[in-house]
Amino acid sequence: MTTDFATTRAMFHLPEGVIYLDGNSLGPMPRAAAARVARTIEAEWGEMLITGWNKAGWMDLPSRLGDRIARLIGAEPGHVVLGDTLSIKVYQAIASALEMNPSRRVILSDSGNFPSDLYMAEGLCRTLGAGYELRVVAPEAVESAIDDSIAVTMITEVDYRTGRRHDMARLTAKAHQMGALTVWDLAHSAGAVPVDLAGAGADFAVGCTYKYLNSGPGGPAFIYVAPRHAEIARPALSGWLGHDAPFAFEPSYRPARGIERMRVGTPPVLQLAALEAALDIWDMADMADVRARSLALSDQFIAGVEAACPDLALATPRDHAARGSQVSFRHAEGYAIMQALIARGVVGDFRAPDILRFGFTPLFIGADDVARAVAIIAEVMAGRLWDRPEYRLRARVT
Template identity: 50%
Template sequence: MTLDDCRALDAQDPLAALRDQYILPKGVIYLDGNSLGVLPKAAPARIAEVVAKEWGEGLIRSWNSAGWFDLPQRLGDKVGRLIGAAPGEVVCTDSTSINLYKVLFAALSQQAATGRKLVVSERSNFPTDLYIAESMCRERGFTLKLIDASELPAVLTDEVAVLMLTHVNYRTGAMHDMKAITAAAHAAGVLTVWDLAHSAGAVPVALNDSDADYAIGCGYKYLNGGPGAPAFAWVHARHADKFVQPLSGWWGHAAPFEMTPHYRPAAGVSRYLCGTQPIVALAGLECGLDTVLAAEPLGGMAALRKKSLALTDLYIQLVEQRCGGHGLSLVTPRAHAERGSQVCLSRAEGAYAIVQALIARGVIGDYRAGDDQAPDILRFGFTPLYLGFEDVWNSVEHLLQVLETADWKRAEFNAKNAVT
């Protein structure tokens, strides 16, 4: 594989034109869309319109005239097209952490009469998921049991109430077989809660086909909704009207503007709303969603997945061919069925500094710290909407130069920032 080969692949790429939807800084190869997606070109004008026209001129009338009121459901339907959910099953609202609190509460409420007292999750799950689960278990008399992925499904005993997993692991890029794991959980009487933060917009997800129970996900990673963009929540139709989520705010009421003193939950997933919705942020999220949905005429998530695998395959191949002997080890699974849309490398020394040296060159990835059981990670996300094969070649070329010159040993690259 040569640079000319990579350019030839870009010339043949049916998705290449989708890159024009984004504002990409000149000289930057952005491999961090798994942490914060890039800015859609439509977003600044749309957000300005919401602020200056809909808020500035329409004022409170815009809840009706500009369609603000039903934005969570309307955007939820757009997310649903990316995650295998039916219309009316998803709402965009709040943060991933808050939505996880809601759905985990509902799932545990559903299992309360069974006597099951365990919530099972991966030890390497994203920390906020574990923190929320730990807090919830403490409040409700359950116990959080942390496992390695290799222990599934054997760990799903009659003591387990809920299995809470992130579909694509944030550190390694390893992807679970959602359908098989959900089936194993249900066979054991266990409900599933899936975090799609590193899946939605990156890999095909089929919530209904997998018969999952609850799911939440992030709006600012592969959905390009902007920093801190609203997240989303999905509840299977068989559960949607059974339980009142714990944050029973007025926006989740069946008729918020009746202003009654007692709570009556809205039908379906709308009861998973809470307070007044962040309209400016939702407008930004819609722009991001529209950039992903623009791939539908070109094959949708299947086409994005095909290119994602080609990009990550190429990156793995080039790193191993060109950077061998520099202490890098592949952490991400090679098997396509087990890989998300990122490639993670480990190194015994200098992982953080190498990432910082790459960022200084315009190759933006990120670093995730290890512990006694896991190494430090150099993490690179590959978003097929705006990345090409030449970008992959050039990113590996920069990595090689950083390693060969030992540029990463410079003091400024070893000074830890607050955000890594």
């Protein structure tokens, strides 16, 4: 398959005058999304009522769409399921892994991980008691910190602030060598970089769909369990839709076969319908093409910004292998600078304390967008256009 980016771009709606470099935070709207969701509401919910669970296939959406995501992350078909939020899926994955490695008590993560992963692990350790511990090291110290005390590593492949990418195959191999299991968070990987879960031998993986995958605000998360663990892993959050016979209403839990056991409650059908519209676009994309274009766009961006803005310090690794699909720069006035950029139509985001973050999403961003964004950034920096009180007012940002 060769990806036709002009076609994919035309399938998204982008507001007039906006260069959207924040698809790594919330992807833009597929043009088909509203009609797809309206169909689910009116023709399915409205007309089929309760029978929609079978007739409209709502019940199977989490696995059916999971299979379409599996292709993008190198997962074996039948081993990815959607539901809940990323935080919940992180919890299920690490809890399952800990139970599978009962002689150890340590979850290893790094300080570049997204805080919610750390908070969920903290909560799990608190619930487990008995000496369970979350150990957080610097990202560059992860490899050496994987020793024979580690039960499970909980690592986000691409750092949400810097865009630094861990070497999944290498860290997974080290973990296995030391008798640890791995949980990979693909929040900034799925749809951003080619991922090869099966090839890397990953044990568990989780991710969200509202960033690069464009499912819309609050879209569901996904979870992957390696086929070799599929009948062993026990989901700590054992809900009825993860039961082997949910409609038998048995008094005790029996895990469903394989990945289905990672389902918990009733799936969010409207959010899944929006995701389906987005996956219709993703079905036309080859991750190798996406990656090649992402690197070209981000290289162009780095070169342009560095040439024009000496005050902005690159926070993202230059090495292609060591970065995801975003470029971050540091500046002490990063917050105000980002507000000035947003006011001029260049939408990235700010991450405390000093990170300006720009996402490159080839399905709808091209070289012309990057050139225009660079010109606006150069203008804002050269003229200190960010140095105005209203840009310093901190509203809550996402």
